[in-house]
Amino acid sequence: MRKIVEMRTAGAGKPHRRAMAMSAQKSRLSADQCRALRLLAGSSHGCTEAILLAHGFTIEMLIVLVRDGFATATPEIVHAGRRPIEVVRVGITDAGRQALDG
Numbered sequence: 001m002r003k004i005v006e007m008r009t010a011g012a013g014k015p016h017r018r019a020m021a022m023s024a025q026k027s028r029l030s031a032d033q034c035r036a037l038r039l040l041a042g043s044s045h046g047c048t049e050a051i052l053l054a055h056g057f058t059i060e061m062l063i064v065l066v067r068d069g070f071a072t073a074t075p076e077i078v079h080a081g082r083r084p085i086e087v088v089r090v091g092i093t094d095a096g097r098q099a100l101d102g
Helices: 001-010 017-022 031-041 049-054 059-067 094-101
Strands: 071-080 084-090
Touching: 001 017, 017 084, 031 059, 031 071, 031 084, 031 094, 059 071, 059 084
Parallel strands: none
Antiparallel strands: 071 084
16 A cells, blocks of 8 residues: 555656557556556546455556556545544546547
8 A cells, every 4th residue: 555655645646758658559558457447447436455456456557557647546544433544545547548548
């Protein structure tokens, strides 16, 4: 969880030059990256990191999607009963949607 958030706070949410060049080229994305983006595109509020990991995606691949501007990672607090738990919600960006459409 920390790695994705650290990437986000280091400016990872800004589109990377490589992402802008790749956004129209779906073939540059791996099958797993496309699968992750399709999952994110199908969820109006994104998915938690835990859900993405349960689907078999790796932290490293999620970091690349965030770093390249195809996804965002936002930390948030949810409550399990009275206990606050920090989670990371991952969402798709416009560049990610364009990459899927391209």
